[in-house]
Every structure is written in structure tokens, then in C-alpha cells.
Amino acid sequence: MKKKENILEQVGRNTGYKVPEGYFEQFTARMTEQLPERDLPKPEVVTTWHKLRPYLYMAAMFAGIWLMLQVFVAPVVEADKELTAAIEQEEDIEEYMLYSMDDYTIFETLYADCE
């Protein structure tokens, strides 16, 4: 079993393959000479405007949303505030209740309270 475990270690990591002297140095020079001309388009120049553009667009979008909230949502909230303030006055509520009930309902309520 030990022999089995060691058999690959005995061989080691050397393949036994070799290359001509100076092959890799010469290969680089040979390869570079073989490379055909390439006609790539010039890379696009990235200006500060290009870099800032997405952030500016995002800021404009948020400003737009804020403006819409101011125009459409704020007046509604303001109206709600007046209503809330009115409801908080207990006397006003009682007066409002009495005003909105008919006589029959008032008597019925009083009768129920006495019971």
C-alpha cells in the first residue's frame, strides 16, 4: 500500500521533455515578427463630463421626484393637518355629532344610556 502511495512521488513532477537552447527567448522575437498589422479603432477618450454624466442624471431624477412631491403631495398633507386639528377639539366633535343626528336617533341613544 505504501508503495502505491509513493509511486507518483517516485516519478516526481519532471516530464522528461526538453526544448532547444534559448527556445523561449527566440520564440517571443519570432512570434512578434509574425503578428499581422491590426487596424483597431482608437479608444474613446473618457472626459470628466462622461464620468460625471450618470451621477448628474441621477441627481436630476431625484430633484424631479422631490419637485413632484412638493406639487402634488404637500397640499394634500396640509389639508389633512387642518382636519386633524379640528377633530382634536372635543366640543367641536360633540357639536358635529349632534348636528348630524336626527331627533329619533338622539332619543334612542339617550334611552339606551338610561337602560
Add this chain to the structure above:
Amino acid sequence: MTPLYNEEIVIEKLHNPDTMRQAFTQVVEHYGERLYWQIRKMVVSHEDADDLLQNTFLKAWNNIEMFRAEARLSTWLYRIAVNETITFLNRERQRNNISIDTDDSFLLNNIEADEWFDGDELQLRLQKAITRLPEKQRLVFNMRYFDEMKYEDISEILGTSVGALKASYHHATKKIEEYLLAAD
């Protein structure tokens, strides 16, 4: 003196027509040897490995705009080299009328007479054992055993999961050990 290799700078230069040739020379210099040995271990012959290495770099040069900076240059080059090697081996099998199910030991037919092989008896036996493996297992074994590459890197190159690679390597090692022991 050769400038120090900085992959980030080299990649940037590769995408600029004015600097791409100089940057590519740096790439050939940096990766040439590693890719050569990867190919050589698969095709055995030095001449074939030399041709395939040239083809690999020519393909990379002609398609340099396809390389995306977010990927690793080494992975991209290894992939091209592996594809070139597999295509070559398929062609060789066809040329020698060898079925897809038969192993690639025909590659070692003249190895003892090859002036670019000076391995001893044990090394020759190891090479024989490797050529008997299925193609994928050979690739995995060479990358892991000789180059000591990480499974994650091999996975990126071969597009196979790490688990499958580990299993492949395990099977390959077992088969090689059995072959070596049987021939002992």
C-alpha cells in the same frame, strides 16, 4: 531590460492601437513558457507544441478586441490553447484512423527516438500512463499534478465544476498509479 509585467497596465495597452503590439510582446514573453508546457504535455512532440503555441498567440492577437478586461488574461489564453490542442488531437486521430474511444498512446510511438525527450524509464512510463487517460482527465491531471494549478482556475479554463474536476483528478491518479504498479 524587460519592463516589469503589470497585467492591468498591459491590458489597458492592449486596447490601444498605438501600444498594443508592444503590450502583446510582453504577454507572449510572460505566458509563452507556461502555455508551451501545457500544450506539449498534451501533444508530446516539440514541433507540434511550437506550431500550436504560435496558433494560440495568433488567435489571441487577431481577436484581442474580444477579450474583456474583467476576465483574466491567463484564463483566456489557456482556453485558446486548450481549444487549439483539442482540435489538433482530433485531427491527428482522424489522420491516423484512430477511433474516439481509443487512447492517445499513439502520440508516444516515436518518443524514444525524439531528441527533445530525455526522460528516464519511470518518466516514460508516467507519460505512457497519462496518454492512456481520456482527454479531459489528461488535461486535468497535467494542470493539477505538473503545474499545481488551483481547481478554481482549472474550472474557469475548462468550464467544469470544481467537484467534477476533483473527481476527474482522483480517477486519473488512480488509473496512473495502477498502470505504474502493474508495469513495475
